[in-house]
Amino acid sequence: MTVPLDIVTDPVHGGRWTSLASPGREWLWHRPDPKRHQAAPGAAFVDAGGLEECVPTVRGDPDHGNVWSRPWTRDGAAESIRCEEFTLRRTIRATADGAEADYVLAAGPGFRFIWAAHALLDLSADTTLHLPDGAPTRLFPEAAALVDRPWPDGAPWISGAWPAPSGVPLDRLGPDDGTAVGAVVDARQACVHDGPHRLNLAVHAEGQPVSVALWRNLGGFPRHDPYRSTGVEPMLGRVFDLAEAGPGDAARVPASGEVRWRLTLSTACPCT
Numbered sequence: 001m002t003v004p005l006d007i008v009t010d011p012v013h014g015g016r017w018t019s020l021a022s023p024g025r026e027w028l029w030h031r032p033d034p035k036r037h038q039a040a041p042g043a044a045f046v047d048a049g050g051l052e053e054c055v056p057t058v059r060g061d062p063d064h065g066n067v068w069s070r071p072w073t074r075d076g077a078a079e080s081i082r083c084e085e086f087t088l089r090r091t092i093r094a095t096a097d098g099a100e101a102d103y104v105l106a107a108g109p110g111f112r113f114i115w116a117a118h119a120l121l122d123l124s125a126d127t128t129l130h131l132p133d134g135a136p137t138r139l140f141p142e143a144a145a146l147v148d149r150p151w152p153d154g155a156p157w158i159s160g161a162w163p164a165p166s167g168v169p170l171d172r173l174g175p176d177d178g179t180a181v182g183a184v185v186d187a188r189q190a191c192v193h194d195g196p197h198r199l200n201l202a203v204h205a206e207g208q209p210v211s212v213a214l215w216r217n218l219g220g221f222p223r224h225d226p227y228r229s230t231g232v233e234p235m236l237g238r239v240f241d242l243a244e245a246g247p248g249d250a251a252r253v254p255a256s257g258e259v260r261w262r263l264t265l266s267t268a269c270p271c272t
Contacts, residue, residue: 005094009092011074014039016068022267026122028051028121028122031048033046033047036048045068053065053068053115054118055113056085056242057114057240060240060243060244064118065114067083085108087107089105098264098265100263103115104258107253110252114239114240114245114250115235115237117203120230121230123192125176126195128193129171129172130191131187131191131212133162133163134161135162136160136186137159137160137162138165138238142180143183156241168181170214175218177219179220180216180218181214182215185214188202188204189202189234190234191269191270198268200267202263203261205236205260210234211237213235214231216231217231
């Protein structure tokens with residue numbers, strides 16, 4: 001059975017998605033912080049939850065990208081943001097089994113970028129994540145103490161296979177164990193199972209690298225005041241930090257000057 005999804009966005013504050021709800025269920029996790037509404041370009045990222053649009057990078061400089069801290073413009077069903085090197089336009093609409101968001105990034109040919117729908121989800125410790133078994137998965141250095149081999153000196157990531165790359169099981173979100181792990185899976189969609197509830201997130205982009213990023217924070221971040229949060233993040237690109245992107249690891253604007261992609265969200269998961 002499929003059910004509708006209702007989406008609320010806040011264009012004044014970075015285009016952030018503040019609600020992703022199915023009947024009786026809010027999917028987005030929130031961590032209220034008054035600094036989120038005061039953010040301006042150049043500010044340190046404020047982890048208030050919801051879904052943030054991260055472009056042209058997630059980690060690195062600027063932290064979580066350029067657009068989360070800038071006001072967007074709404075024109076009918078479309079919302080847009082103009083930055084120095086690019087413009088981004090987003091149009092969200094309801095579908096029979098959820099919702100979809102169409103994106104257009106315009107920039108000079110050859111411009112490289114990472115985009116992530118940085119969705120922090122409100123999930124129980126019994127939640128399971130479903131991606132294709134054996135999918136190539138990159139683990140990032142915060143997982144160094146958990147892997148089944150020494151971390152190579154200076155390596156920005158190591159590779160393994162979903163669901164337990166290098167011996168780190170990523171498909172379960174509990175119990176809380178004081179760890180925080182980032183990973184990028186070579187897949188275009190992920191299914192979230194939390195009790196009877198289902199959420200499928202997928203990204204479609206012709207001619208561009210697509211993946212699903214995972215931020216599994218089971219009370220290990222930040223060290224001074226840890227909390228629990230789970231990011232399931234459809235992505236263009238295959239790394240968190242644009243500065244670490246090798247050939248094929250980032251989206252690239254073609255001669256047309258535009259990259260188009262679609263994010264789909266559904267309460268029906270093909271894995272069930």
